[in-house]
Amino acid sequence: MDVNTLLNTIEISHILFLGFAALCVVAAFNVILQRNPIYSALALIIVLCAMAALFLTLYAPFIAAIQVLVYAGAIMVLFIFVIMLLNVREEESKTDHQKYLKFLAVPFFLAMLGEVFAVIKTVGAPPASANPPGTVESIANGMFTNYVLPFEAASVLILMAIVGSMLLARRESAADTDLIEQALNAANQATPVIETIEEEVAA
Amino acid sequence: MVPLSWYLALSAVLFTIGVVGVIIQRNIISLFMCIELMLNAVNLTLVAFSRFFGDVTGQLFVFIVMTVAAAEAAVGLAIIISLFRSRETINVDEADLLKL
Secondary structure (H helix, E strand, C coil), rough: HHHHHHHHHHCCCHHHHHHHHHHHHHHHHHHHHCCCHHHHHHHHHHHHHHHHHHHHCCCCCCHHHHHHHHHHHHHHHHHHHHHHHCCCCCCCCCCCCCCCCCCHHHHHHEEEHHHHHHHHCCCCCCCCCCCCCCCHHHHHHHHCCCHHHHHHHHHHHHHHHHHHHHHHCCCCCCHHHHHHHHHHHHHHHHHHHHHHHHHHCCC | CCCHHHHHHHHHHHHHHHHHHHCCEEEEEHHHHHHHHHHHHHHHHHHHHHHCHHHHHHHHHHHHHHHHHHHHHHHHHHHHHHHHHHHCCCCCCCCCCCCC
């Protein structure tokens, strides 16, 4: 095979895929091997952006856009905000109870990878569909007709997450503890009254 | 056109890297980022299947997964802040009160 036929068999989409896939894998290894979480977060942003590019090669421009906006934009900013807020020093590893796990990690990695590739080999590869989905119109059509219930469930989930994270992250003030004590006192005073009522009802 | 199996293979590699990260990292914020990595690997699989079967449902599911990931990140980071306030650490080995 001479060079020209080899060049003709290589498509630009293959080069794009291989480039962004290599970027993804290298940055993903960087995520798990860094000691400092801020470098992990920056590497994860690279993974997410490279994955948005891969979504574009799959004709999914809407998903690629919200990948960059929501994931690389909002969620990772939240992560970096928390890392900087906590401002943790370099991790001391004096209480490393699970050192043996690190030696298990590499064989586990290879075993799991082999398993997944074995499964992929048994799956027949379908040919690419002629009319790729992924325009905003087709996604909106699906989301607000057939899949409106999951959409509403997702909005309720977001609401719960907002309330829950505010409740978890707030600092308990003195007024709150006073309120809790008052409520406990009231409950303690009410208990004998309720017991006498129950006894009367039973009698 | 890039075959479907390439996307599946890349997704498998990224997911496995995320799992190994959960095993070897002891920093709870890094653990969280490894979970995000695994969620993204699955998203890639869903989008690839959506492209190759010509069905938009996979991309809708990716949208829902992103919503869940955002909610999970918000609540999880709130738990991390609350944990750091009470224990002054983000090492998961230090927070093993429920462990026998």
